[in-house]
Amino acid sequence: MSARVQWLVLVTLGTLLGLGTGACTRDEAPAAPPPPPESQDAPLGRLSLPEDLVLVDQRGEPVHVQRDLMQGGVVVMNFIFTRCTTICPPMGMGFSRLQEQLGARAGRDVKLVSVSLDPEHDTPERLAEWGKRYGAGPGWTLLSGSKQDVDRLLKAMTVYTPAKEQHAPIVLVGNTATGEWVRAHGLGSPKRLLEAVERALASAPPKSPVFTDVTSPARRYFSDTELVDQDGRKVRFYSDLIQGKTVIINVFFSRCTGSCPVMAGTFTRLQAHLGDRLGKDVRMLSISVDPERDTPERLKEYAQRFKARPGWSFLTGDKEHVQAVLQKLGQAVEDPNQHKALFLIGNDRTGLWKKAFGLAKADEVIPVVDSVMNDQGVSLAENTP
Numbered sequence: 601m602s603a604r605v606q607w608l609v610l611v612t613l614g615t616l617l618g619l620g621t622g623a624c625t626r627d628e629a630p631a632a633p634p635p636p637p638e639s640q641d642a643p644l645g646r647l648s649l650p651e652d653l654v655l656v657d658q659r660g661e662p663v664h665v666q667r668d669l670m671q672g673g674v675v676v677m678n679f680i681f682t683r684c685t686t687i688c689p690p691m692g693m694g695f696s697r698l699q700e701q702l703g704a705r706a707g708r709d710v711k712l713v714s715v716s717l718d719p720e721h722d723t724p725e726r727l728a729e730w731g732k733r734y735g736a737g738p739g740w741t742l743l744s745g746s747k748q749d750v751d752r753l754l755k756a757m758t759v760y761t762p763a764k765e766q767h768a769p770i771v772l773v774g775n776t777a778t779g780e781w782v783r784a785h786g787l788g789s790p791k792r793l794l795e796a797v798e799r800a801l802a803s804a805p806p807k808s809p810v811f812t813d814v815t816s817p818a819r820r821y822f823s824d825t826e827l828v829d830q831d832g833r834k835v836r837f838y839s840d841l842i843q844g845k846t847v848i849i850n851v852f853f854s855r856c857t858g859s860c861p862v863m864a865g866t867f868t869r870l871q872a873h874l875g876d877r878l879g880k881d882v883r884m885l886s887i888s889v890d891p892e893r894d895t896p897e898r899l900k901e902y903a904q905r906f907k908a909r910p911g912w913s914f915l916t917g918d919k920e921h922v923q924a925v926l927q928k929l930g931q932a933v934e935d936p937n938q939h940k941a942l943f944l945i946g947n948d949r950t951g952l953w954k955k956a957f958g959l960a961k962a963d964e965v966i967p968v969v970d971s972v973m974n975d976q977g978v979s980l981a982e983n984t985p
Contacts, residue, residue, distance in 0.1 A: 641782040641796050647774070649756050654880070655715075655745035658728040658736070659831065661879040661910040663743060665753065668844075668880075670776045674710045674800045676793075677772045678786055679759055681718035682730045687769045690787055692734040694771075697790035698797070699737055707739020708839065710797060715753060716744045717764040738833070738840050758783075775800040818842060818948050825924050827887075827917040830899035830908075837925055841913065842948050846882045846973040849944040850958060851931045853890035854902045859941040862959055864906045866943075869962035870969060871909055879911025882973060887915045887929075890936040891922040945972045 653665045669675060678695060680688040695714065699706050706712065714731070716722035722730075727742040736742065744750065754760040761767050769786030773796045780803065784796045824836035835841055848870065852860040867886065871878050878884065888894035894902075899914035908914070916922065926932040933939050941958030945968060952975045956968045 641773070641784050641799075644758065644772070644781040644783055646779040647757060647781050650752055653749060653752055653756075655743040655749055655753070656724055658724050658731050658742040659833070659910055660724040662876065663741065664880055665743075669711055669713060669741070673776060674797060675713055675772075675774050675776055676710060676797060677713040677715060677757065677774070679715050679717055679754070679767055679770060680730075681716050681764050682722050682726045683718065684764075687767075687787065691769060691771070692730070694786065694788075694790055694793060695740065696734040696736075698793055699735070699740060701790065701794050702739075702797070706737060707836075709801060710739070712736075712740040714740070714742045715750065716742070717750075717754070717761075717767055719744045719747050719750045738835060771796075773797055773800050775803050778803060818946070818951065822925075822928055825921050827915045827921060827925065828896055830896050830903050830914040832896040835913070835915070841883060841885060842946070844881075844948055846947045846949075846969075847885055847945070848882070848969060849885045849887065849929065849946075850942065851887050851889050851926065851929070851939050853888050853936045853939070854894050854898050855890065856936070856939075859939075859959060863941060863943070864902075866958070866960075866962045866965055867908075867912065868906050870966065871912055873962075873966055873969075874911075877973075878909060882911065884912040885915060886913070887922065887925065887931075889922075889926065889931070889933055889939045891916040891919050943968075945969055947972050947975050950975045 649666050649670060651666055654662050655665060657663050663669065676695075676698065678691050680691055682688075692714075695712055699712060702710055714727075714736075716727060722744045724744065727744055731740065731742050743753075751760060757772055759767070759770055759772070771784045771786045771788075771793060772781055773784055773793075774781035780800075782796060782800070784793060819838050822838040822842060824838050826834055827837055829835055841847065848867070850863050850867070852863060854860075864886070867884055870884065874882050888899065894916045896916065899916055903912070903914050923932055929944060931940055931942070943956040943958050943965060944953065945956060946953040952972050954968055954972050956965045
């Protein structure tokens with residue numbers, strides 16, 4: 601059965617079960633406003649989010665909601681929980697269809713966000729499995745966190761309801777450049793939802809570097825070559841890993857018994873030093889120079905060996921793609937054993953890049969990392985990699 605047919609069947613079942621008004625049960629009316637009729641969107645005006653709100657995505661990485669998701673561009677947000685068997689599956693299918701229709705704009709101009717209404721049960725692993733069911737790509741973020749923090753988000757977005765079973769099938773579409781949001785029907789047709797997104801895009805083209813800063817020297821230099829991380833997830837090298845972050849990059853291969861374990865040990869010290877900044881505004885990237893042998897499974901084992909936390913990505917992929925990235929980094933080699941023991945440290949926000957010797961003691965590398973990470977004002981144009 602095609603995704604399109606599945607979606608139609610699920611919507612029909614929802615209607616037959618009396619879910620057209622949006623509730624998962626009919627015991628009492630939901631606290632959140634009901635969704636508007638499918639034929640129209642309900643303007644919400646400007647919504648104010650807590651500046652300090654940090655949740656967790658399906659990879660276990662912290663997400664600063666305001667900084668990481670709301671800095672320009674269009675955000676499409678729905679509200680689900682993984683144990684929901686009524687309106688959540690058709691909403692998942694609706695997002696899947698929207699993602700397909702958006703194509704390359706998903707994650708670039710438009711971010712899809714699904715927020716769990718059951719954060720105490722919906723761990724990152726369960727959200728990842730739910731997202732996989734509907735083909736969630738890099739531009740689709742699934743969020744959980746503490747119940748208190750999730751409730752803060754739900755209240756700010758005007759969709760809070762005390763009982764998750766009573767939530768309404770609501771999708772919020774916002775142009776964060778203008779701050780204007782509308783409420784759409786979560787069980788409406790994918791075409792209607794796409795039209796709401798197109799209207800939001802047309803109202804004010806995204807300008808934030810988080811989405812479409814094509815003038816960034818780093819974006820032009822690195823491009824969005826596709827790699828694969830240790831979880832088997834396809835990632836775009838610039839947009840998903842570097843953009844707006846400080847990055848610490850090294851190259852290695854899993855069979856290496858010389859410099860690689862030493863550099864990985866330094867990275868282990870660095871992640872302890874970085875604390876909760878790792879995965880928020882700092883990422884560590886270890887790129888394999890032996891992508892034909894270093895499968896995601898092998899990289900996962902290697903990551904576990906060094907107790908890698910979310911925010912430390914191990915990267916492989918098609919040999920041609922990996923070589924293209926390594927070439928840009930000045931790290932391309934024919935023989936993996938000839939790779940350089942070097943750390944590249946860059947701040948995409950200011951354009952400052954530095955190098956550090958990969959076999960230096962961690963205490964010697966940390967000050968270099970700190971100087972780049974805490975840089976405040978170097979012009980992007982002066983420090984193109």
